[in-house]
Amino acid sequence: MSMIYHDNAVRGHLDLAAVTPMPMPSGPPAGGAGLGELLFAFRRHWVLAIVATLVLGALATAIALAIPNRYQAWSAVLVEAHVNQVLNIDNAAPDVAADDLAVDSEAQVLRSQELASQVVDRLNLMRDPEFTTGLLGGLFGGGAAVNRTVVIDRFLRNLAVDRRNRSRVLQVYFTALDPTRAATIVNTLLSLYLDDQVQRKVQATREANVLLDKRLAQLRADVDAKEQAVQDWQIKSGLVSGATAPAINEQITQADAALGTARDELAQAHARRVAETGDASNAVVNNVLIQHLRERETDIQRRIAELSADIGPRHPTMINLQAELAKVRASIASEIGKINADFAQQERVAAARVAELEQTVRRLRSQSGQSSDAQVRLHALEREAAASRTVLDTFLRRYNETSEQVGLQRPDARILGKAEPPTGPVFPSRAALLGFGWLLALGIGGIGAPALREALAKRGSPLVRIEVIERVAGPALAVVPALTEDSARRIYPHNRPIDEPRGDFAEAVRSARASLLFARADRRCKIVLLTSATTGEGKTVLAAAIARSAALAGEDTLLVDVNLRKPGVHQTLELSNELGVFDYLERGLDVEALIQIDPRSPLEVMTAGQASPSTPPLLTLAALTRLFDELRARYRLVILDGPALLSGAESRFLASAVDEVVLVARGDLSAQALSFALRQLNEAHVASLRVLINRVDLSALQQEAAAAA
Template sequence: MNQLPDRVRGRRRVVARERVVALDPMPYVPPEREQDFLETLRRLWRHRYLIIGCAVFLGGTAAAVAMSMPSMYVAESRVQVGVPPVRYLNVEAIVSDVSPDQERVTNEGFVIQSRDLAKQVINRLNLVKDPEFNPELQTPSRWSRYTDIGQLVPKSWLAWLKGIKGGGEDKAPSAIDPVAARDSHMIDVLLSRVDVSVLGRSHVLGIKVSSANPQTAAAISNALADIYLDYQRQEKVKASERVEKFLTGRISELREQVRKSDQAVEEYRKRYGLYKGQSSGVTSQQLTELNTQLIQAQTAKTEAESRLAEAQALRKGGMGGESVPEVLRSSLVSSLKQQQADAERKAAELAAAYGPRHPLIINARSEIANIRARVAAEVAKVIDGLAREARAAEARYDAIAQSFDQLKGQMGNVNERAIELDALERDAAVNRNLLEAMLNRAKQTIGTEEIQQANAKLVSPASMPAGPSFPPKALLVFLGAVGGILVGAAVALMREGADRTFRRADQIVAATGLPVIAMVPQLTGGTPPQVHVLRKPTSPFSESLRRLHIGLELSEVAESPKTILVTSATPAEGKSVLVASLGRLLASNGKRILLVDCDWRCPKLHQLFRCSNRNGLAGLLTSETAALDDFVHHDALSGVDVVTAGEWTPQSTHLLTSERMRIVLDALAPDYDQIILDTPPVLVGAEVLAFTRMVEKVVFVVRWGHTRREATLEGLKQVIEAQADVAGVVMSRVVPKQYKQYAYGHASYEYARPVMARIG
C-alpha cells in the first residue's frame, strides 16, 4: 500500500436519496397484522401448559376444600323495620316513621348482630350444651392432626410465645375467667353463623342462621328475632326516661340564663349609649381602596424582584448578563453586538492573510476588546437599573402596607363595641329559643313510657330447612377450574404484553417498513462465532451470514456496495461479533475484506482477532504521514484485514466525523472488495449519524427478544433522518427453539424490500 495522499484520487460516490421516511410517534401497524381474535388464541396457545396447570391446580384445590367442608343448613326469619307505633300527641312523628330510609334499615341489621343479643340467644336456647357452639364439648376432627401446628411445636416454646404476647407479666390463674372466655368464643361462633341482609329494596330484614342441625338453625333465627323486638322496645323506654330527666334539669338552667342575658344587654346599652343604625361605611371604603393598591404594589414588587433575581442568577451561573431579557431588548446592546460580530469577521479574514503579530491583526483584536468592554458596561447599567426599580417598588409597597395596618386598627376600634352588643343580643335570643323548645318538648314526653312499643314486627318466622344449602361442591370445582383458566390466560397475556421486543421478522417489517435480510442464530458451546465460521462453513450460523451478504448485494442493482456500516440501537446486541464473523467468512471465500473498528468507547475487534490495539484508526487519523501498512492487521486464519480502534483521547474524537475520515475511506476503497465499519450504537454515539453520510449502505442490528421496540425505532428514526441508505435489518442471537413458538409458519428471511412504511 502507498502512503495516505494529501488529496483523494479515488472517486466519491454520491448517494441519491429520493424519498424521506415520515416518522410518527406511534408505530404503524398494517391492517393485515392487527391483533385480532386469532392472534390472541395463538398467544394463549404458546402458554397452554401454564393455563392447564393453573386450571388443574385451582380446580383440585377447590375440590379438596369442598370435600373437607361440612354440610350446613340455613334457616331464615324475616323482620319488618319501621312499623309506625301508636302516637297520641304528635301526628307528624307518626307520618315520619312510616318510611324509614335505607341507612336506618341497614343499621338495624347491625343491631341484630350485636354481641349482647347473641349472648341472650345463647342463654335462652341453652347453647352451652351444644358441641357445635361450645368448644369444650367438641371432639378433635380427623383433619386436626394435619392442621394443628401446635402439636409440632414444643410446649416450652408455646409458653414462651404466650409470655411475649401477654407483655411478659406474670398473671395468676384466677385473673383469667374461663367462663367469660368460653362465652366470648361461643358468641363469636354464633355471630359467624348469622347473616342479616335487606330483602331487595324493602324494609324487611332477613335473618339467616346456618347450622349443622336444621332444628337448631330455625330455633336460633326465631329467638334472635324475638329478642331484637324486645330489645328495641326496652331501648325506647330507657331513652324516654333519660330525655324526661334531662329536660327537667335543663329547663331550670335555661330560665336563669335567659334572665341574666336580658339584663346584660340592657346594662351594656345604657353604659355606652349604643343605638342601631351606626355604621363605619367611609372607613370600610377606604380600607377596600387601600387593599386594592396594596395588591397592585405587591405585584409590581414581585415582578421587579423576579427580573432582578433572574439577571443575577444568570450572571452567577456563568451565562453572562447578555442573556438577560432586558439586555436582549436593548437596541444599543444589539448595535454593539453587531459591531462586535463585524469586527470578529474582519479579524478572521485578516488572520487568514496575515500572521498573528501583524499590525492589522493587533488593531482588530484591540477593536474587539473595546467593543466587548462597552457591551459589558451597558449590561451592567441595565442590571443596575433593575435593582433600582426593585428598591422603588419595595418602598412603595411598605408605605401602602403601613397605611393599611393603621386603617385596620381604626376600623377595629369603631366596630368593637357594636360587635360586642350584637353578641350579647344573640346570646339572649338563643337562650329564649332554647327555653321555649325545652318547654314544648317536656309537654310531649311526660307519660309516654307506658305506651312505647317496638318499630318492628316479625313478618315470617323461620322454619326447619329440608336440605343442606352449603357448600355447593360441584359449583366450587367448576369455578375453581374456570378461575384457573382465567388466571393462566391473564398471566399468559401479561407476559406477552410485557414483551416489548421483536420476536419475528414480520414485526420489524410492519413497524419499520425495512426488510429483514438475515436472522443470525445464537451459537451454543464454547466455540466463538468468528472461529465457528471457519470450522463449520456450512452451519446455519454461516448460512445466515451468507444471506446477509447476498441481501447487501441485492440491495443495489448497478453494483455491489463498497463501504458498509454496521450499527445498532443499544449496546450488547452482537454487532461486533457479527462484523468479525462476516469478515472472516467472506475473506475465507476469497474476497478482500477490511474491518474498521470505529467504536472508540468500547472497541472489540482487537479482542476478537487477538491483535494489538496500539496502532489503529486513532493513529491513522492523527498522523500526517501515515503508512497504511503500519495500521492494518492481517488475520492469518482467514485473510481478513482489520483496522482496530487505537488509543483515542477526548481531544481527538472529532476526527471520526472529519473530512480526513472520508479521505481515509476513499483511499482504502480501491484495495478491497468491501469495507465494513463497526460503529457505536446510535443511541450512544452521535458520530454514527455522520458516518452514514460516508458509506454506501447501512445495516441495522437488532437483538432477538432483547432490544426494546422503542429503542430500536428511535435508533432507526435517527439513522433515516440522517438520510442514510439502510439496506435492511439483521436480527442477531436468535434462539431457534424459542423462535418456533412465535413463527406461525412465517418465513424467517425476507429479501424483497416492501414499500417504505412509517417508523414510530
Template sequence: MSDTTAAPSLSASFGDRRRASASSDIDPWDILRAIWARKERLAVLFVIFMGLGIIWIMSMTPTYVAESQVSIKPRTGEVSRFDNEQRPPEADVIAIQSEVQILTSGALVPELVNKLKLDQLPEFNPSLRKPGMLDLLAQTLGVKRKPAPVSPATIQEQVLARLSIVRLSESRIIGIRFSSENAARAAELANTYAEIYISRQVSDGNALNDEATTWLKSQIDTLRDEVAISEAAVEQFRSQNGLFQTSNSTLPREELTQLSSQLVQAEAERSTVVARLSLARELVANEGAIDSTLEVLQSPLIQNLRQQEVQLRAQIAEFSATLLPSHPRMKTAEANLADLRLQIGREVAKLIRSLENEAHIANERIRVMRERVNKLKTRMSRLGQQEVELRALEREAAANRTLLEQFLARYEAASARAAADAAAANATIVTKSVIPAKPASPNTQAAFVLAFVGAAFGSLAIVFLIEALAPGFRTPEQVERQTGMPFLGTLPDTIGARSAAGLAAAVVRAPYGAVAEAMRRLQSNVLMARMNERPVRTVLVTSSVEQEGKSGVAGALARLMAQSGYRVLLLDADLRHSTVAPTLGLQRTWGLTEVLNGQADFDRAVMRDHSSSLHILQSGGQSANPTALLSSNRMSWLLYALVQTYDYVIIDGPAVHAASEAPALSQLTDVTIMCVKWGKTNRRVVNRALKFLAAASTRRVGIFLTGVNRRQYKRLADEVTDL
C-alpha cells in the first residue's frame, strides 16, 4: 500500500494564506467592511429615517408654557380646637411640600374646568377633535367607531397632564406652569389656577375656623349643662345629708364646736355653784360665819334682819343695865331677838336651798349638753365620709366651672380672630403669567439634530444587525479566523453555472470565463499542496450540507485538470445521492460499488468524459452499508492502485452532515476541499462539520466559497483577485 494513507507531517501545507487558530469572535473590521459594502442600502435607510423624522417634526404641535408664581406664608387665621393661642409656625420644607402636593393632586382641576369651560375645547376633550383622513376612512368603512363622549375624569386627566408644579430652589416660591397649544390659554390657565388656589385657601381657612368655633360652642353648651348638673348635685347632697355650709365649716361641725364651748362654761359655772354651796353649808355648821358669805351679804332681807338683831341686842344691853332679866320689857326684847334669829335662820336656809337648786340645775344642764355633744359626735363620725363625697362633688363642679370659663374665653378670642382674618390666605400671587411670545416646544433645531442622529444610528444599527446576524461566511478573513482552515478561493454566482452540470460545462464552454478562472485558482492550490514534502494525489470534495455545489466543483476541477494535461480520475463516492453522471451528462452504469464488491472490473466500470480526457468512475448501484464499504481495505487498495495510474484522483464525496462516509473518505485522501455556500451556510454548521472531519483524520481541509455575489464580495474582501 502506498503512502497515500500515511499521516501527514507537521510541514503539510494547503492553501495560499497564513492562518491563525479558529475563533468564533466577530471581527469589527469585517462588520465595518460589510456596512460599507451596503452603503447604498445604508443611504436609503438614512433617507427613510430622516424623512420620517422630518415628518414627525412637521407634525408636532407647538406648545406654549406660561408660569404663575405664588409665595407660601406661615399659616395664620386658623383656630385650633385644643391648643391655646400660639405663635404661627414658620413655613418649612414639609409645609411647602404639602402645598405642592395640594396643587398637583388635581383637587382644584374640576373648578378650573368649570370656570374656563375646558370641556368644550378640543385640546382637552378628545371627542371634539377633528378626525384625520385615515380616521375618517376607517369610520366610513366601519373599521373604527366614532369617538364616544369622554368622562369628566378624562378631561381632568388631560388638564393635569399639562400642569407642572415646581418649587423655585430653596425659596418659598412655587411656580404653577401650564402648557397649551394656545399661548393666551396657557397664561389664562396658570393665572386662573393660582387664583383658584388662593380662593380655596381662604375658603378652607374659613371652613376650618367655622368648624373650630362651632366645636367650641358645642363644647361650651355641653360644659354649661355639666356645670349645672354638678352644682345641683352638690346642693342636693348638702340638703339630703344636712351639710349646710357656714362661713368656714358645715352646720353640724359648727354646732358641735359651740356646744363644746358651752359645756365647758357650764361645768365651770357648776363648779362655782357647788363651791358656794359647800362653803355655805360649812359656815352654817360653824354657826355664825354665814354672814360672811356672798349670798347673805347680797340679801337685803337678811341684812335688814341683821340690823334689827343688832338694834335688839343693843336695846337688851341697854335694858340689862337697868332692868332685871325677868322684867317684862327684858323678856319682850329677848323674845323679839329670838324671833328675829329664827327669821334669819329661815332666810339662810332658803339661801342654801337656792344654792342647792342652782347646783342641781347646773348638773342637769351639763347632762343635757353632754348628751347633745355625744349625739353630735356620733353624727359627725357618720358625716365624715359624706363630707369626702361632698368635697369630691364640689371639686368636680369647680373643675367644670373652670373649664367652662376657659372655653368661653377661647371662644370669644377665636370668634374675634376668625372675624379679623376672614379674607386672609396663606399664599399670595407673586407673579402673574404673561402670554408667551414663542413656543416652548418643539425645539426645531434640536429636533432636526435628533432626527439626523437618530436616522444615522438607526440605519447603521439595522445594517449592523443584518451583517452581525448574517449566518454565512463572506470574506476570506472570516473563513480563516473562524474555522482555522485555509481559504482556497471563491466561485462566482453566474447564470450559466448555478447548476452542477452548468458549472462543469462552464470550464469547457468558456475556458477564460469567470468560472474557469475561479476553478484555475482552486487548481493552483491543489497543485501546490504538499503532504510529507510531496505533491498531493487524492483530493476529496465535500460540503457540510447538501446543495453547496460540491459535485459541480468536483466535475469542473477534474475537467480543468484533465484539460491541463494531467491524468485525472473523477471518482463518485456519494453512494447515497450520486450526481456525477448527470453533472457530466453520462448514462448510469457500473461503478465504485460493483468494483469494491468484485462484481465488475475497473476497466469495464471506468468511463471517459466526452468533453475532455477525464476518466470517470461512477458510484454504481446502491449499497446496503456505504460507510463500511468506503472504509474497507478494498477502498484503500483501490486508491493505492489509482494513484499508480493517475496523476490526480478527485473524489466527489457525500456531505458531512448528510452521511457518515465523509470522515472515512477524509482518512484516505491527502486533502479535503469543503464547499461552502457564500453568505448562506451557517457558520456553526460548517465548524461542526470540520470538527467531525478533524475527529476522523488529521488531513488538511480547505474552504472553497461557492455562489459568491461578485459585487458585494469586492466591497467586503480586502483582496479582489479571487473574482
C-alpha cells in the first residue's frame, strides 16, 4: 500500500524533511487468498465463528441423534442337490444341480419380487410404517399411503443376498428399524423359499400324473384290443381248450397259461423287490421294530442338536450319543437288509418257477411235431398282447410312483441357522457422524462463516478496492478522498489546495505532488501525463489541483491541456481558450504567447485552443519533442491533462513521449477496465507508470483501519 504524505509547509517550497509517511490501513496479511486471509477473517469475526460452529455442531448432533437405528439380521441357506432316498426312483421334478449357475439362480429367486410379495402378505407389511412411509415418514410421521409396488421395492432395497466365497452357501441379510422384525423377515423369507421349492415339485409331479393318466387309458384300451384278438384267433383257428382239441395243444395251452401267470408273478416279485428296497418302503415303514428304532434315532438326534450348542463333538456325552446313534442305525440297516433279502428270495422262487414252466412249454411243443400257421399267428398275437401288457405295467408302476411322491417331496436347500435379532445397530455409527458433523461445523462455521462474512463486507470495502487496483497496477501514487455533493458545491475540488489546505483532499493532492517530485531531486524538469481509462474519472480536476499545489509550493509548474478533442482545463480554471496547444502545433505560435496565469495561484497554464472536431490536429513526435524541449527549459514540473484512453490514440502517443504517466482511476473502477487501460499503456512503452486512486470513501476507509487495528 502506498503512503499518504502530510506536508507541514502549506505554502512555499516543498520541505522533504518535513514529509512524514503515514501508512494506509493494513488489510489481511500478504499472500492473497490463503491461510493469512482466513486467519485475518477469524480474528475479525471470531465471535461469529464460535457461534456458527456451536450452532452447526448442535444441528449436526441433533441430526445424528435423530437418525433412527437400523438393525441387520442374517441367516444362511445351503443349496444342495437333493437325492430322493425314499422311493429310489426318478423324480418327476428334477432336483437343483448345485453348480455355479444354479446357486446364482437361487440367489435371484431369494431376491425376486414374487417371494418378496409373499413375505409382504405373510407379515402384513402393507400396514408397517417403515415400508409405507419410508425413512422420512418414520422420522417425522405422516406420509401418504403408497401402493404395493413401492412397498415391495422398499423391501428389496433392504434385502441383500450374498454368495459366500463361490460356495453353495447363500447368506441372506435384511435391514430394518426393529431388530426383531429384521430377524422375523429373514426367517419368513427362507421358510417361504423352501415351501416354494416343495410346491414347485408337487406341481410338477401332479402335471406328470395327469399326462400318465391319459397315457394309461390309451394303453389299457390297446391291451384289451390285443387280448381280444388272441381270443378271437384261438376260436377261429380251433386252438382252444376242449374235448375236440388235441391233447397236446391243450397241454401247451395250459402250460402257456401257467407260464404267463408265473411271469406275471415274477414281474410282480421283481417290482416288489425294486419298490420295497430302501429305508422308506411300505414293508420298512410298517415294520414295528424299525418304527421303534426310528423313534430312538430321532430322539438321539434331537439330544445331539440340543447339546451341540453347549458342548463340543469331543465331549464324552456327545461321543456316547454318537456311538448310540450309530448302533441304532446299524440295527435299522440290519432289519432293512432282512426285509430286502426276503423280497429277493421271493423273486428267485418266481424266477425258478418261470424257468421250469418255460422248459415244460418247450418240451410240449417239441413233442407236438408240427407247427401250423395258426399257431404262429397265435403266438405273434400273444407276444403283442404281452408286450402291450408290459408297457401298461411299466406306466402303471410309474403312475403309482409319482402319486406317492406328492407327499414325499423335499426342498433342495437347507437352512443352516435361524436368524436371531441383532444386539446392536449396523447404522448409523453415531461416533463417526458426530465427529464428521463437528468437523464440518468447524470447517463451515469456524472458517467458512468468517471468510464469507469478510467477503460480503469487502463488496463495498474501500480498502479492498484499493488493494484490487494496486494488485493490478502496482503501488498507488496517492489515494484521493471522495467529496460529498454539498462539500464539492461549497468548495470546488480544484480550489481546495487554496481554500482548504488542511483538508483531506488537499493532503492527498500534496501527497501525489510530493511523490511526483520526490524522484527528481536533481531539479530537472519532469513532464507528467494524467490520463484515465474512461471519461469521468476526475483527471482534469486532479491535474489542476496537483499543478496548483506544486505552484503554491514554489515549484515552476505548467499545466497543459492536451485533450484537443474535449478540452476542459480552461473551464475548470475559468480561463480563455482562444489560443493554446492547437495554435502551437498548427500555426507555430510562440509558447510565450500561449501562456496564461491562473487567477488564484502562481500556476501557469496552456489551454488546448480552438481545435475543430472535424479536423483534429495531427500530433507528431517532432512537434511534441520541440514543445517539450521548450517547456523543460522554463519549468521544473509540467503536467499534461490528456484524453481518456478509450477516446482515441492520442493518449498512448503522448504516453510514449513523457517522463511519467499517471493513470487516474476511481475507487470503484473494475479490475477489467483497469487491466485494459494498463495494456494500452504498456503497448506504448511508457517510461514510468503510476496509478492515482480517486473518489475513495475516506470515512469507510478509516473505519476499516480501526477495525483491522
